Amino acid sequence: MKFKDYQYQRPNFESYQTDFQTALHQFEAAESIEETKIPLEKLNHLRRNADTMAKLSYIRHSINTKDAFYKKENAYWDNQQPLYDHLHNQFYRALLDSPFQTELRKIFPETLFLLAKDQLRLLDDSVLAYKQEENEWISQYIQLVASADLLFNGRKHTLSELMAYFTSPDRFTRRKAQKVYEGFFIKHEQRFDEIFDHLVTVRTKMARKLGFENYVAYGDIAMNRWSYNREQIRRFRQFILDEVVPQTQRLYKRQAERLGVKDFTYYDLPVFFSEGNPRPTGNAEELVQKAADMYHQLSEQTGQFFEILKEDQLMDLKSRPGKQSGGYCEFIDAYRVPFIFANFNQTSDDVDVLTHETGHAFQVYLSRWINEPELTFPTSDTAEIHSMSMEFLTWPWMNEFFGEKEQQYRFAHLSSALQFLPYGALVDHFQEEVYTHPEWTPRQRKACWRSLEKQYCPEKCYRQSPALERGIYWFRQGHIFEVPFYYIDYTLAQVCAFQFWDRAIIQKDSAYWEDYLAICQIGGTATFLETVRLAHLDSPFDTQAMKAVIQQVMNYLNQQSEEELLR
Template sequence: MKFSEYKYERPDLDQAKAEFYGYIDAIKKADSYETVKENLDKLQALQNDLMTLQELVGIRASIDSRDEFYEAEQAFWDEHSPIVTEWFTDFYRAILNSSYLDQLKEDLPGTFFKLAENSLKSFDPKVIELIQEENRLVTEYNRLIASAEIEYKGKTYNLPGLGKFAQDPDRQVRKEVAALNSKFFADNQAKIDEIYDRMVKVRDKIAKDLGFKDFVELGYVRMDRLDYNRRDVETYRQEILKHVVPLDQELYARQAKRLGLDALKSYDLPLEFKEGNATPVGTSDEILANGVKMYHEMSPETGEFIDFMVDHELLDLVTKPGKQGGGYCTYIPGYQSPFIFSNFNGTSGDVDVLTHEAGHAFQVYSSRWIQSPECVWPTFESCEIHSMSMEFFAYPWMKDFFQDQEQKYKYSHLMGTVTFLPYGVLVDHFQHEVYEHPEMTPAERRATWRRLEKQYNPWKDFDGDEFLEAGGFWFRQGHIFSSPFYYIDYTLAQVCALQFWKRQVIDHDPKAWEDYLAICRAGGTLSFRQIVEKANLKSPFEKGNLEGLVNTIRDYLAAIPESDLV
């Protein structure tokens, strides 16, 4: 069955609720463990059915935000998903209060119970209306961003489509496109400010109505940070400032020299090489064909996976009008199908999709054996280990995609990982400030961003762009709006992925791939620290763990001669 044939029909939620609570009641009244397990299995099957329908709506609405049917269905789920969440919390309460809890703990993953506890902490029927409002605001922001139609040189682009010009070798083109991008957000500043101000206030109220000090506390629970806290993150931030920011400043100074510029402006940062960044060779179909070849040669497991994705048409890769921006991987449980969404735009990012998002998809494909829907995926920061590590495991095949630009791509990719780290921490630090001070005005939030931006990204010179100088860059970071606190996860995972890079490229460790496969199969049955341990990696939260890794990256990049980077 192809993805287009996957059936969506709006569920009868009254009927589903009666069935769901029938299973809960049977679990509560069970006089044997066999009865508990039988009804648990049926309940989890119904969970998967509901999640399947919601995922199909989300995917199809993002493929074409102008589709009126799926726009209406998205509104339906925005309204009703908090109600379904209440059913799930009642289910978790029944499990945690079951007299057969000890036997359940032998059958279900340990993380299931921690996730269930977090679900109970983060939800109460009294906040349903507030969560519905939060969902509506996220949809409003996404639609506003997807509505962008920007004229440039006689053609109309959405924001992702315009992105390919950011790496143009012509500095004037880069400057013009940066100004057009900035103008879109500046023109919509009042609306975005209003949306986010309402988001902050509704999230703060949700947190306080649930008994939390602030939304930061609730945010950590929502993100299911099972084994680390604010203090661990603060330690990690300092390590990034101490070890990574200085390396990035060195790399940008080298870039300026390579480009023949006295100093880099913000619109120069995406262009790393004077004659242009490495770009993949071939059409979108040819890039995908190279991806299929790569995964067949990488391992039997990845070969089977990519055939499944292609045969079932589970990749929507090319940008087009009305399509939402960005890229993602999700999972459709009723069909045991990962799905990859992206916006190919002719840059190296097109290849990154086939490694990064495919890393997510390969992990969830590998962990389909897990019956509990809560544990098929790991928690967010662990998910990103699989995706970012796959980018490095794909290095031996980059010549197929980039031909004589292979070395440029690898330099750019590795540099990009370490220059991203401070930005990722900045996004997280900013959100801590925002939700610790929900009373801030929109102008104060922008000023806060700019203050932190100068700390974590001191190399950014916006060349007189008033909107960005006033702290507006974060408007384009969709995670801040739709997935609060989901961003530092990328950086934590990147530090882990870089350790896989070192083991594979520098140390030639034959166990690296074996360890990677092991954590893919484990899915969400382990917490972040447990996954790091299972993969034989070092924790990002321990002081000193970054220093040696950063020095290895510095030496590796320094050893690549400029003659290879033309």
């Protein structure tokens, strides 16, 4: 069945609530562990169907935020999702209070019970209105970003399309593109400030209402950080400042010399080569076919899986007006299939996002055997290991996408991955400061961003952009608005992905694929550090091991001579 034929119907919450509570009462009334099985399956079935409708609405709204029907449905879910979540908390309470705890914990993984405990901590009657308000403000941010329709070189562009010019070999063109891009955020600066101010306020109220000191503590529980804590995150950020930032500055210095630019500035940063960055050959359809061929060669499992994505049209990849920005992967529970969303712009980012989101999709496809809808995906820190690693595991096929520029692509890709670490840590540090100081004005938040940016990303010179110099860059980072504290996860996963890169590409370790499959197949049944151990990787919190990982990346980059790169 094609994705377009998936039927959406808004659930009737009252009917759903009645059916859910009937099954829940059967679970609570069970006199043996055997008697819990039928109501548990009924509860999972109900939740899967509700989740499917919510996700179909979300996907179709994000594909076209101007669609009147799904705009209305998106508003419905903004308002109703907290009510569904609150209802589902009754199941979590019953699960934790069941007299069959010993037996249930033999059937279900510990992560289900950890999740249940967290959900009960994060949501009750007192904050339902706050959750609804938060959802409404998030949707306003998404709509605002999707509304961008910017004139450049004689035609209109979305933000994603405009970013294609950031890597132009012509310095004037990329400077002009950056100016038009940031002009959108300058024009709507007051509105972005207003939206974020409301989000900080409502999130802080919600956290304090539930007994948290601030939203930082709430956010870490919401992100299910079961195997590490905020202090370990701070130490990891410090590791990045101490060990990674000096290395990235060496790479930027080398980049400036390669470009022959003395006044190396912010609009030069995306460009690795004076003739422009490598671009994949072919349109979106051709890139998908190349990916299909690649995945058939990578393994039987990936080949079969990608054919399903292709044949059932479970990807929407082209950028167009009214489409939500960014990329993501969802799992459509009732159909047991993933869906990939992206915004291609005819740059190397197209290959990055396709392999990245395919990593997510492959993981959840292999975990579709899991009946509990909250466990098909793992926690976000773990999920990003699958996606970021897939970007590297497909390196042997980059010739098919970039031809003779394949080595330039690999160099730029690995460099960018390392250079991302300070930015990822910056986003987390900024959010911690913002939610520790919810009383800050928009001006103070921007000043904080710019101050931290100078520490983590000192290469960013904004002499020619007063707006960026005063700290508005973060407006474009959707995670800050939409999913707070979902960002350090990328950095933790990145250093794990570097280890898969080292094993697969450098060491030629034949066991890497078996380990990758193993962590894809377990979904959310293990914590982050349990998954890291299962994959035979070193923990991101092992400083000495991480120093070796970073050094291995730098060794590879240093071995690529300028002569070889520019051939």
